[in-house]
Amino acid sequence: MLQYADDVRTTTRSIPQQATRTIPVAVHSLDPLSRAGVVSFLRQCPEVSLVDENHQGGTGVALLVADAFDETALAGLSRLVRTERTRVVLVLDRIQEPELLNVVSLGVTTILWRREVTRDRLRQAVLTADRGHGDLPPDLLGKLIGCMGRQRAGDGPAPDGGPADFGLLPREADVLRLVADGMDTGEIAVKLLYSERTIKNIIHTVTTRFQLRNRAHAVAYALREGYI
Template identity: 30%
Template sequence: MLSVLVADDQDLFRAAFAAILNGQDDMTVVGEAADGAAAVRVAHELRPDVVVMDVRMPAMNGIEATERICAALPSRVLVLTMFDLDEYVYDALRAGASGFLLKDIRRDELAQAVRVVAAGDSLLAPAVTRRLVEDLVRRPSHGVVPRLTARLRQLTAREAETLRLVARGLSNAEIAAALVVTEHTVKTHVSHVLTKLGLRDRVQAVVFAYESGLVAPGSSQE
C-alpha cells in the first residue's frame, strides 16, 4: 500500500486530491499539509512514499519544501500546479521533484502519476517539458560547464543518443522506435545513463542534458 502526503494551501484542491487517492485500492493518504513548512514537518513525521506538492503556498513555497524533503528523505515528490501562473518548473526539477503535472489532469492520471513516481520513475507533462525548454532559452548563457562535459564522456554513443531523446520528452516506446531497438534495451540504456551520471531519475536527466550542452535550448522538440 502506497502512503501519500497531500500538500496544498487550497482546501478544495487538497480535499479533492485526497479523496481521489484514497479511492484507489493500492494507496492511502496518510497526511495533509496546508503550507510548505507543514509539508516538510509532516513528511519527516510520516515518511510517505510520495508527496503531492503544490507550488505556491504560504510559510514556505513548494520548491523549497521539495528541496528539503528530497535532501533528507527517500520520499518522492510529485508537483502539481495551475502552471499558467507559475514560473517554477525548472527550479522544482532541480530541487528534486520526480514529476511535474498540471492540476487539470484527470483523476485516473493523478493516481497513475503517483504510482509511476513511487516506482522510482519520473514523468513530465508534455507542456511542462516545453516550459522547461522555454525557461532554459530565456536564461542567460554562461557556457557549458566543463565538469558536465567530462561526465558526458562516460556515456557510449548509444547512451548519449538515448539521453538526447529522453531530453526531447520521448517515451521509452518512442525512443525504441527511433533507435530501432526493444523497449527493454531502452530501459537498460536509461539505467546506464542515470548510473554513470549519478542522476536520480529521468527528470534530472532532462535538466543535465540541457545544462551540459548535449541538447541546445530552442532545438526541435518534434
C-alpha cells in the same frame, strides 16, 4: 493421476499469498478545499495509503498542490526533498521557465496541471513518481527541452556528476556573487529588487540542490565552477 492432482492442490494451498504493497502518500496544500479534493480522489485508489503530512515512515510520495510555483511553494518543496527516499508530485496551475528548472534540478519530474486532475491521472502520477520515473505535461516537456538547449548553448557551465543537471540559474549566480562581495541578505534584496525572503529561498535552494553546507560553501562552489 488423481493423487498427483491432489498433491498439486495441496502444494498450491501451502504457498502464502504475497501482500499487496500500498504507497504512503502525504498531501500538502495551503488551500483546504484543494487538499480535500485531492484526498477524495486518492481515497479511491487501492494502491494508495494516505498518511499525515509529517509522515516519517521512509519510502513514499509527497503530493504538493499550489496555484503557482511561488516562494511559498519553493520553500515547501525544498523541505520535502530533504526527506530521504521521498518522491514528490507537483500539482500546479502555472509555472514559469526559471521555476521549472529549479523544480527539475531538485529532482522533481512528475508534474500535473490542476485543470487536468482526475482520479486516474493522480493515481498514475503517484505510481510513476514511486517508481522514480517522470511525467510532465507535453507543453512543459517542450519548455524543459528548450531550457536544456539554451543551457547547453552557453548560458553557464554545468557541474559534472552533481544532483542538479542544469547548474546555477542566472539569478542564483547573481545572489552568490553579491554574497561573495560581502553583502548581507537585506543589501542583496535591495540591490536585486527582491524581497529578503526570496534571497533566503534562493540561497537555500542552491545549498539543498548541490548538497552544500552554508553560504560560504555555496560561494566557494560557484567560484570553483566558474559561475562568479
